[in-house]
Amino acid sequence: MTIHEPIIQIKNMKKAYELGGEMVLALQSVSLDIQKGDFISIIGPSGSGKSTFMNMIGCLDRPDSGEFLLDSEEVGKMKSSKLATIRNEKIGFIFQNFNLIPKLTAVENVELPLIYRGIKATERREIALEALKKVGLVDRAKHLPPQLSGGQQQRVAIARALAGNPPILLADEPTGALDSKTSKEVLEIMKSLNEQGHTIILITHDLDVAKKAKRVVRIHDGQLYENGGEWFADTQNGTEKHQSK
Amino acid sequence: MQTLKMALKSIKANKIRSFLTMLGIIIGVSSVIVMVAIGQGSTKEVQDQIGSLGTNVLTLTVTGSDVTFKEEDVEQIQDVDGIEAIAATVSGRVTVKNGINNTQVSMIGTTSSYLDVRDLQLQSGRFIADLDHDNHSKIAVLGSDTAQTLFGLGDPVGEYVKVNGTSYKVVGVLQSVGSSLGTSGDNMIIVPLSTGQRLASTTNIGTTYVKVENEDMINFVSNLIERTMYSIVGDADSYSVSSQKDLMETASSVNETMTLLLGGSAAISLIVGGIGIMNIMLVSVSERTKEIGIRKAIGAKRGNILLQFLIESMVLSSFGGMIGVGIGIISAQVFTLLTGTAITYSVPVMLLSFGFSLLVGILFGVFPANKASKLDPIQALRYE
Numbered sequence: 113m114t115i116h117e118p119i120i121q122i123k124n125m126k127k128a129y130e131l132g133g134e135m136v137l138a139l140q141s142v143s144l145d146i147q148k149g150d151f152i153s154i155i156g157p158s159g160s161g162k163s164t165f166m167n168m169i170g171c172l173d174r175p176d177s178g179e180f181l182l183d184s185e186e187v188g189k190m191k192s193s194k195l196a197t198i199r200n201e202k203i204g205f206i207f208q209n210f211n212l213i214p215k216l217t218a219v220e221n222v223e224l225p226l227i228y229r230g231i232k233a234t235e236r237r238e239i240a241l242e243a244l245k246k247v248g249l250v251d252r253a254k255h256l257p258p259q260l261s262g263g264q265q266q267r268v269a270i271a272r273a274l275a276g277n278p279p280i281l282l283a284d285e286p287t288g289a290l291d292s293k294t295s296k297e298v299l300e301i302m303k304s305l306n307e308q309g310h311t312i313i314l315i316t317h318d319l320d321v322a323k324k325a326k327r328v329v330r331i332h333d334g335q336l337y338e339n340g341g342e343w344f345a346d347t348q349n350g351t352e353k354h355q356s357k
Numbered sequence: 358m359q360t361l362k363m364a365l366k367s368i369k370a371n372k373i374r375s376f377l378t379m380l381g382i383i384i385g386v387s388s389v390i391v392m393v394a395i396g397q398g399s400t401k402e403v404q405d406q407i408g409s410l411g412t413n414v415l416t417l418t419v420t421g422s423d424v425t426f427k428e429e430d431v432e433q434i435q436d437v438d439g440i441e442a443i444a445a446t447v448s449g450r451v452t453v454k455n456g457i458n459n460t461q462v463s464m465i466g467t468t469s470s471y472l473d474v475r476d477l478q479l480q481s482g483r484f485i486a487d488l489d490h491d492n493h494s495k496i497a498v499l500g501s502d503t504a505q506t507l508f509g510l511g512d513p514v515g516e517y518v519k520v521n522g523t524s525y526k527v528v529g530v531l532q533s534v535g536s537s538l539g540t541s542g543d544n545m546i547i548v549p550l551s552t553g554q555r556l557a558s559t560t561n562i563g564t565t566y567v568k569v570e571n572e573d574m575i576n577f578v579s580n581l582i583e584r585t586m587y588s589i590v591g592d593a594d595s596y597s598v599s600s601q602k603d604l605m606e607t608a609s610s611v612n613e614t615m616t617l618l619l620g621g622s623a624a625i626s627l628i629v630g631g632i633g634i635m636n637i638m639l640v641s642v643s644e645r646t647k648e649i650g651i652r653k654a655i656g657a658k659r660g661n662i663l664l665q666f667l668i669e670s671m672v673l674s675s676f677g678g679m680i681g682v683g684i685g686i687i688s689a690q691v692f693t694l695l696t697g698t699a700i701t702y703s704v705p706v707m708l709l710s711f712g713f714s715l716l717v718g719i720l721f722g723v724f725p726a727n728k729a730s731k732l733d734p735i736q737a738l739r740y741e
Contacts, residue, residue, distance in 0.1 A: 172654060172734050193658045200656020211651045211738065215370050227359055228656040272655070 118181075119279055119311050120146040120169065125178035125188075127164055138164035139175070140334040146313065148279070151306040153314040153325035161334040163284075166315045170203055170282050171195045183279060200228050204273025208285035210265040212257040218268045219244060219253040225276040243271040247301060263294030270301060274310075281305065281312045287321055299324050360661075364669040367641075368676075378637040379677035381630025382714045386681025387688060389623035389710040390702075394689040396616030398700035400609050407605040413572040414474060414601055415579055417565040417586070421595020426562050428550070430589045434565065437585055439578040442568045444471035445550060449557035453497075453546055454519040455507040462503050463545045464520070466553010474568045480504075482514035482529030489549040496552075497525040501533040502543035520546065521556060575600055620706075627710070630677065631717035638670050638725035649729055650737025659730040666726035667719065674718025678711040685710075 127139040138161045146152055156162040167173040168180065171187055174195075180188040187198055204225075205211075212221045222240040231239070244250045247267040257265050266286060273281055283302065287295035303324060306312050314325055322328050330337045368375045417434070419426045431445040444467050451464040471477070472484045480501060489496055497520065504513050504527075513527045525548070534542040554560050569578045579598050586596050642649070649662055686702065693700045 167735055170654070172738075193660075196653065196656050196658040199654060205654050207738075211647070211654070213648050213651060215366065224652065225655045228652075228658070228661055233359070276656075 117148045118145045119148045119150075119183055120144070121179065121181040122168075123179040125168060125175045125180060127161075127168065127173070127175050129164075137334055139168070141178070142331075142334075142336045144329065144336055146311065148311055149306070149309055150327060151303070151312045151314070151325045152327045152329065153316060153322040154329050154331055155316055155319065155322040156331035157317055160331045162315060162317070162331050164334075165331060165336075166282065166284055169280075169313060170205060171199045196228075200225055200276060202278050202280055204276060204278040204281045206266070206269050206273050206281060206283035206286045208288040210257070210262075210269045210289070212265055212268060212272075214257050217254050217256055218249065218260065218271075221257065221268055222272045222275050224272060229276065240271070240275055243275040244268070246274060246305075247271045261294070262290050263297055266290060266294070266298050267301065270298070270305075274305070279311055281310050283312065283314045285316050285318075286314070287316075287318070295321070360664050360668050361672070363665060364672045367669060368672060371641075374637065375673060378634055378673055379680065381633035382627065382674050382677030382717065383630075383681040383684060385623060385627030385630045386678050386710045386714050387683075387685035388626060389620055390682060390685025390707055391689045391692065392619035392623050393616060393706045394685075394700040394702055395692065395698065396612060396619050397703055398693075398698060400612035400616065401701050402699045403608045403612060404605055407601050407608060412601050413569050413575060414476075415567040415569065415575065415582065415598055416600075417567060417582060417596065417598050419561070419563060419590070419596050421590070421592060424590045424592060424595045426590065426596075427560055428562065431562055431565055433589060434567070434582060434585055437578065437581045439570050439574050439581070440567055441570045442470040442474050444468055444474040444566045445562045446471070446564050446566070447550065447553045447557045447559060447561070448563050449553075451521050451546070451556060453503065453507060455513075455516070458507045460503060460506045460544075462500070464553060464556055465545060465547050466550045466556065467547060468550050470568075471547070471566070474566045477534065478532040480530045480532045481512060482527070484529055485547060485549050490551050492549075493551045493555070494549055495520075495523060495525045496528045496549065498529040498531060498547040499527055500531050500543040500545040500547075503546060504530045518546075520548070575602075624710075624713070627713055627717055630714070631674070631721040634670050634674055634718060635721035635725060637673075638666060638722055639728070641669075642666065642725050642729040645729075646732060646737045646740040649732050650734050650740065653732070653734035654738060662732075663726045663730040666729050667722045670722025670726070671715060671718040674722075675711070675715050678714030681714065682707050682711055 122142060122144045125139055125142045126137075128135050128137045130136070142165065154162060154165065164173070168175055171182070174190070175188050178188065180186065182198065183202055185198070187195065190198065213224070216224075219237065219240050222243050223236045226236040226239060241250060241253060244253055247270050249264060249267050249271065252260060252264060257268065260268065281302070286302070287298055290298060299321065302312055302314070312325070314322065316322050330339070428445065431443065434440070435443045447466040449464050450461060453460055453462055465471075467485070468490055469485055469487050472479070482498070484498055485496065488494075497518065499507070499513060507513065507518060508516065513530060516527050517524045518527055519525070531543070531547075548556065567578070567582065569575050579600060583598050586598070587593055590596055652662060685707070689700050689702070692698065
């Protein structure tokens, strides 16, 4: 149910940063369009520029040059306070290590993005519980993160990402810290969220995870290649390594 | 409101640390309150004492050793306009003995008007009469402490005491006046002026107390007396005329300096407390780097983070301030119960020190809060 209306349009995005006194070109010239309702995974080994690219899409950082339209808004040149608002309203983050605040209960964690949006306490609680219901954890609302299993924590994190009802869910290795059974559960949840119309961007180094997406792109040495899935399939089949552009 | 709740939560999460952080402020605020309470209490006490001596009394003291100021000269002073009564005194120290009890006391030789001029009350018996002066009578009026030392609870009136070896008849006992400026007004004996001159082996008058008719005229009368004294003595440096008001001003200015000094050192401890808060807030910021990163990633602006930490340090310091005010009041109360020293609570000082502690919280909270708000979300998220 991909609608052909781009939510993300990236053109010639470049980013370099300094590492130990040397300039590293993390993104050479990346272009990518993502449609509304898409489920795309970005796959690449560590050091490929994957994290840098994720930080760009997540509006945590700004590119050096290039265009970046998010929901038809140019975000590449925004001030950091404006970027914070964009992050809050447009993007739901799901991290590898969950990144829940351990002192806050599950429902309080889910409420966080709503607090920064200035929603009143009673309404906030309602929305947060609704989001927890979607991931099947309403009965754990008052638990603190350390009292929950890894899979449950990640589901709370998904609920937090959902709570603000952002158009994009950005998941960075969401199964990286989970065993295969809970990984499957989490991926199932993400799949069903995509079926409900959420645009999902999944960043991973794991091909099996990446293959759950409708579209797989590969990032390597700061460049993006469309047919990520096929390429990995080829390498796994032992065929000669080739880089098709 | 939400930020306040978050601040309270994080303070509760680290109870011992929060308490230790507040300790500096608590000590600062409570010591300000205690110090000022004691300082102002003693100022008030001194003022009350001096005031009780009468504000319509002038004290004329001859200080020069080579000048002579005799009874006849006192009569000249008496002729000055506006004087209601005058009491010349000679003074010295004597040993008073009753049986095996003996004590060193100050002796004042004076006339019958002394009782009125100094506004003293008799506990029993009578005071010195003019006739006693003329007759060089060996009679004595005892201060209340002296009477108790020599006679215990018994009534000394009519009994005899030995003053420097000579028998004196006790005719009266004064009521207690309390101690003033370090000298006890109750540890003394009063004898007729002529008798006192013999005991002190001098005919020179030391101090003369002058009661003026009208309190408003006191400066005018003081000037007249000075002029008369100059004509008698001829040396302006060898005598002084002072009113109780002068004395009060001196005493209270000394006390004010003391209060300022005490309050100032306490204020410094408040600043030290503030530095403690800053220290802990900095630790808290670096400990919670990850949390800050998470908050920023999901949409917290710099202002949100700044406010969160600023409110936390304000809550800490104002809590400390409140506890400090409470402890200050309690310990001042304990102090007065233990030592019997008078204290005066000053509400403005309490509000001021509380306000100051809040200010310290803001001032010393800004730096750590600003540091937190400036963290880069990517770096902060990566922090473990």
